[in-house]
Every structure is written in structure tokens, then in C-alpha cells.
Amino acid sequence: xxxxxxVALVVDTSAWARQHHPKVALHFRDTAQADLLVxxxxxxxxxxxxxxDATERDLLAKRLGTLRQAPINxxxxxxxxxxxxxxxxxxxxxxxxxxxxxxxxxAERGFGVLHYDHHFDTLAGVLGFESVWIASPxxx
Numbered sequence: 001x002x003x004x005x006x007v008a009l010v011v012d013t014s015a016w017a018r019q020h021h022p023k024v025a026l027h028f029r030d031t032a033q034a035d036l037l038v039x040x041x042x043x044x045x046x047x048x049x050x051x052x053d054a055t056e057r058d059l060l061a062k063r064l065g066t067l068r069q070a071p072i073n074x075x076x077x078x079x080x081x082x083x084x085x086x087x088x089x090x091x092x093x094x095x096x097x098x099x100x101x102x103x104x105x106x107a108e109r110g111f112g113v114l115h116y117d118h119h120f121d122t123l124a125g126v127l128g129f130e131s132v133w134i135a136s137p138x139x140x
Contacts, residue, residue: 002031003114004132010038010070010106012099012115013046015134024134031114038111039067042101070105079104083126095119103127116140 003009009031019028031037044064051057080100087095096119103123106113112130113120116137124131134140 001027002034002036003027003134004031004036004112004130006036007110007112007130008036008038008068009112009114009130009132010040010102011043011067012102012113012117012120013043014116015114016043016047018116018134018140021135021140023140028134035068037067037114038070038106038109039064040070040102040105041072042098042105046098070102070109070111072101072105073108076101076104076108079108079127083123086126087122092122095122099123103129 015028018024044061047064048057048061051060080097080103083104084095084097084100099117099119100123103113103120104127105111107127107129110129112132113124114132114134116134118137120131123129
């Protein structure tokens, strides 16, 4: 069983970190095997900067590099800034800058975001992408 409605999903750091949890491992694997998982340079940076061992870091970089990508470009940055402005004017709680970029990169390409982070539900309302939880909030 795969995540989402069949659209490709940018994997957020929050989902990547939970991919081996028994409640989600099978769904994550099935989604990956269906070639529906997408990487993003912002997520790669978040993940790779936490690893101290060079060999482990190289293995993760190689694995992330096999995914299709939702790159960061000028249009993504403009969309992220616009979303930030809209949310600020609506007095929404603060959203991390990285989440704006990940969400905007997904939205630009018609991808969803696979996550375990309520910020993406908020961003989906502004940027118009599919927000897909790796598991129900508060369950893992």
C-alpha cells in the first residue's frame, strides 16, 4: 500500500527519519518501489549535516541522489517568500524557512509532501500541494 493519491511525494526530513518505524515501514517501501518518492536539496542538507561519520554520510548522499529531485530555484524561492508573507499577514504560527522551501519546491512540480509535521498542512493551504502524513499525528 502506497502513500498519497498516486502523486510523487517530496520526502521531508520528518518522514525520512521515521521510515523504519514498524507502523510505516511497509508503506514507505511500497511508495519508494513505485518510484513516488522525491528528494529535495533542502532535505538532503538537513539530513546530511546531522551525520558525523564520513562513510555513513556518503552512503546517505548516494541514496538520496538516486531519488528524482524537486530542486530549489528562483521560482521556488519566490513562492516560499509569498507563502511566508501570506501566513504572516494571517497571523499563523511561525513556520521554519526550510519547510517553506520544501513545500514550494513540491508545489512547483505538482508533487505532494510526505511528512510528520503539522507545518505542511498549513503550507498546503497556501501553496496548493498534497499534504500526506507518514502516520497520523501523534501516533509515532
